Amino acid sequence: MPRGYAAETVEEYLAAVPDEQRPALAAVRAALLAAIPDATEGISYQIPIFSYRGKGLLGLSAAQKHCSLHLMSPPLAKALEAEGALTEGRLSGATVQFPNDAPLSEATVRLIVERRIAEVDARG
Numbered sequence: 001m002p003r004g005y006a007a008e009t010v011e012e013y014l015a016a017v018p019d020e021q022r023p024a025l026a027a028v029r030a031a032l033l034a035a036i037p038d039a040t041e042g043i044s045y046q047i048p049i050f051s052y053r054g055k056g057l058l059g060l061s062a063a064q065k066h067c068s069l070h071l072m073s074p075p076l077a078k079a080l081e082a083e084g085a086l087t088e089g090r091l092s093g094a095t096v097q098f099p100n101d102a103p104l105s106e107a108t109v110r111l112i113v114e115r116r117i118a119e120v121d122a123r124g
Helices: 010-016 022-035 074-083 106-123
Strands: 040-044 047-052 055-062 067-070 090-092 095-098
Touching: 010 022, 010 040, 010 047, 022 047, 022 055, 022 067, 022 106, 047 106, 055 106, 074 090, 074 106
Parallel strands: none
Antiparallel strands: 040 047, 047 055, 055 067, 067 095, 090 095
16 A cells, blocks of 8 residues: 555545544544644645644654654654653654554644654754
8 A cells, every 4th residue: 555645635635545544644633733833734745744834844644554643853753762752653763653543642742743843943
């Protein structure tokens, strides 16, 4: 299964993913939109990308057997792993993979968003 789907909007992407993945992706999407100030979303590299201050912050996708939250920051992934900060999902490179039937909690999404926003803000 490809990571991306032919979609021009996040709604089209969600409509295209398998039924068993749609609820988890929709839940994480809602948590992302709630946690990112003035969030914008769009499709890039055939997946939904959530932006902050015009910068790509995080991506979301469906894979064959799981869903993924793309951190778009290898340094953040390494820090989260070293700190043992993630109690949900599984890190694979700079991606948090989570089961189709167990979306990431709002607390986990908020932790990741806050850390990514801090990275973007530090760059100015």
